[in-house]
Amino acid sequence: xxxxxxxxxxxxxxxxxxxxxxxxxxxxxxxxxxxxxxxxxxxxxxxxxxxxxxxxxxxxxxxxxxxxxxxxxxxxxxxxxxxxxxxxxxxxxxxxxxxxxxxxxxxxxxxxxxxxxxxxxxxxxxxxxxxxxxxxxxxxxxxxxxxxxxxxxxxxxxxxxxxxxxxxxxxxxxxxxxxxxxxxxxxxxxxxxxxxxxxxxxxxxxxxxxxxxxxxxxxxxxxxxxxxxxxxxxxxxxxxxxxxxx
Amino acid sequence: xxxxxxxxxxxxxxxxxxxxxxxxxxxxxxxxxxxxxxxxxxxxxxxxxxxxxxxxxxxxxxxxxxxxxxxxxxxxxxxxxxxxxxxxxxxxxxxxxxxxxxxxxxxxxxxxxxxxxxxxxxxxxxxxxxxxxxxxxxxxxxx
Numbered sequence: 001x002x003x004x005x006x007x008x009x010x011x012x013x014x015x016x017x018x019x020x021x022x023x024x025x026x027x028x029x030x031x032x033x034x035x036x037x038x039x040x041x042x043x044x045x046x047x048x049x050x051x052x053x054x055x056x057x058x059x060x061x062x063x064x065x066x067x068x069x070x071x072x073x074x075x076x077x078x079x080x081x082x083x084x085x086x087x088x089x090x091x092x093x094x095x096x097x098x099x100x101x102x103x104x105x106x107x108x109x110x111x112x113x114x115x116x117x118x119x120x121x122x123x124x125x126x127x128x129x130x131x132x133x134x135x136x137x138x139x140x141x142x143x144x145x146x147x148x149x150x151x152x153x154x155x156x157x158x159x160x161x162x163x164x165x166x167x168x169x170x171x172x173x174x175x176x177x178x179x180x181x182x183x184x185x186x187x188x189x190x191x192x193x194x195x196x197x198x199x200x201x202x203x204x205x206x207x208x209x210x211x212x213x214x215x216x217x218x219x220x221x222x223x224x225x226x227x228x229x230x231x232x233x234x235x236x237x238x239x240x241x242x243x244x245x246x
Numbered sequence: 247x248x249x250x251x252x253x254x255x256x257x258x259x260x261x262x263x264x265x266x267x268x269x270x271x272x273x274x275x276x277x278x279x280x281x282x283x284x285x286x287x288x289x290x291x292x293x294x295x296x297x298x299x300x301x302x303x304x305x306x307x308x309x310x311x312x313x314x315x316x317x318x319x320x321x322x323x324x325x326x327x328x329x330x331x332x333x334x335x336x337x338x339x340x341x342x343x344x345x346x347x348x349x350x351x352x353x354x355x356x357x358x359x360x361x362x363x364x365x366x367x368x369x370x371x372x373x374x375x376x377x378x379x380x381x382x383x384x385x386x387x388x389x
Contacts, residue, residue: 010312050290092329093356117330121323129319132287133312134296161360162332186333187324201323208320218251225309226280226317229257232248233274234284234317236264241288244325245335245347245358 008135019207020126020138026200027119028141032151033112033194034119036143041076042085042116043123043140048072049089056090064094080108081116088120093243097162110163111152111193118197122204129208156193166192180212188212209235249346265350276306280314287318325357334361344369 003020005011027043030036049055054069061067064087073082080103087095104110127137155172156164166175168184175195179188191197202212209231214220222228252259252273263272263281271277279302286294303311327333335343344364347353353363364372 010308012309013312013316016312016316088326088330092326095330095332097332114331117327121326121330124326125319125323127319128287128322129315132283132295132299132315132318134299160333162330165331186336187328190327190331190333201327205320205323208316215247218247218254224313225307226313227275228251229248229255229259229274230276230280230310231313231317232251233263233272233277233280234314235321236248237266237281237284238288238318238321239325240264240266240350240352241285242322242325243355243357244321244328245352245355245361 002138002141005135008133010133013207016207019204023122023126023200023204024138024141026196026203027123029144030146030148031115031194031196033109033115033148035147036145038077039115039119040140040143041074042081042119045074045077045082045085046089046120046123047127047137048074049086052086052090055086059091064091065099078108080106081112084108084113084116085120088117089124095162100162111150114163114191115194115197118191118194118201122201125201125204125208152193153195160186161190163190164193165189166195183212183216185212249343261346261350276302276310279305283311283314284318287315288322328360329357332360344372 001021002024003017005017011017027039028036029039031039034042048071052072054071057069058064058067071082071086073086077085084103100110100113103113130137153166153172153175155170155175156166158164165186166178166189168179168189169182171178175192178184178192178195178198188198188202191201209215210222214222218228222231224231226234248259248264249261251257252261258273260268260272262268263274263277266281266285268277268281272281274280279298282294282298283302285291286298299311299315302314306314347358352358
C-alpha cells in the first residue's frame with residue numbers, strides 16, 4: 001500500500017494519507033487525454049525539473065522563449081511535453097497563452113496541457129510535503145491499462161484565462177459535482193477543461209489545506225492541529241515567496 | 247484569507263508577516279516558527295529546512311508541524327495552477343482582497359498582470375461589501 005509512511009514517526013493523519021492514496025489510484029488510470037503509462041511518466045518527469053541544469057540557466061534568462069538547450073529528462077515523453085512539465089515547476093510565471101497556442105498548433109493540445117498541468121502540480125504538492133518532512137518521494141503507482149477517452153466537456157469556454165474552462169453555472173449533469181453548493185473560484189475552474197483533474201487535486205487539497213466550504217467559513221473548526229490563523233500564515237508566506245498574486 | 251480570517255475572528259494580526267516583515271509572531275500563535283519553516287520550504291533552502299522544522303516541532307508539536315508541511319505543499323501547487331493558466335483573481339475575492347493587496351504591495355508580482363487594477367470608485371463601493379461579507383462569514387462559521 002502506498003503512503004504508509006512507516007519510517008516516519010510524524011504523520012498520524014489518516015485523512016491525509018488517504019487523500020494521497022486516492023490521488024495515486026487516479027494517477028495510474030487512463031485519463032481523458034493521456035493513458036496511464038503516460039500519466040505516470042509525466043509524474044516521473046516532474047521530479048527531474050528542480051535538478052535540471054537547463055531549467056536553472058533558462059530561469060536566469062531575460063526571456064525563456066529565446067533560449068535553446070535540452071532538459072535533463074527520462075526520455076519517455078516528447079520534447080514539448082517535457083518542456084511543459086519543467087516550465088510548470090521551475091518557471092511558471094512566464095508561461096503565456098501564445099506558448100500554449102503554439103504548442104497546440106504543433107499537436108500538443110490544450111486538453112493535453114490541462115491534464116498534464118493537473119498531474120504535475122498535484123504530484124509536486126505531495127512531493128513537497130514529503131520533502132518538507134525529510135522523506136523520500138513516494139514510489140509512483142503501476143500504470144493501469146486502457147486508452148484515454150478524449151472527453152471534452154461541451155460547456156467549456158474560453159475567456160477567463162489562457163485555456164478553456166467550465167462556467168460556474170450551467171454544468172452538465174456529469175460535472176454537476178464539481179462546484180460545492182454551486183459555488184466556484186477561478187483556481188478551481190482553471191483546470192476544469194479536464195474535470196477529473198479538478199477532482200484529483202481537490203481530493204489532495206482537502207487533505208493538505210481545507211475543503212471549499214471550510215475555506216469560506218473562517219471561524220469554523222478546521223479539525224487540524226493548526227488553527228485557521230496559523231494555516232493562513234503558512235499559506236500566505238509560501239504564496240508571497242512564490243510571488244502569487246492570486 | 248489571513249486578513250478575512252483575522253477580521254472574522256476579531257484577531258489582531260500583523261499582515262506584514264506575509265512579506266516576512268515582522269520580527270516576531272505577528273499576532274499568530276507560533277508565528278515566527280511557522281514563518282521560518284514556510285520560508286525554508288518555499289525557497290528550497292536545504293540549510294534551513296531541518297533546523298526550522300525542528301524548531302517548529304519543539305515549539306508547536308508533531309501534528310502542527312505535519313499540518314504546516316501539508317499547507318505549504320498545497321500552496322506550492324496553487325501558484326503553479328494560477329500562473330500556468332493565467333487566471334485573474336475572482337470578482338468577489340478581488341473585492342475582498344483589494345485593500346490588502348494594496349497594503350502589501352502585491353501588484354509588484356508579475357502574475358498581477360492577469361487581474362485588472364480596480365478603479366478608485368470601485369474601491370470605495372467595496373468597503374461596505376467587504377464588511378458585509380466578513381459579517382456573513384462570521385455567521386456562517388459559527389453555525
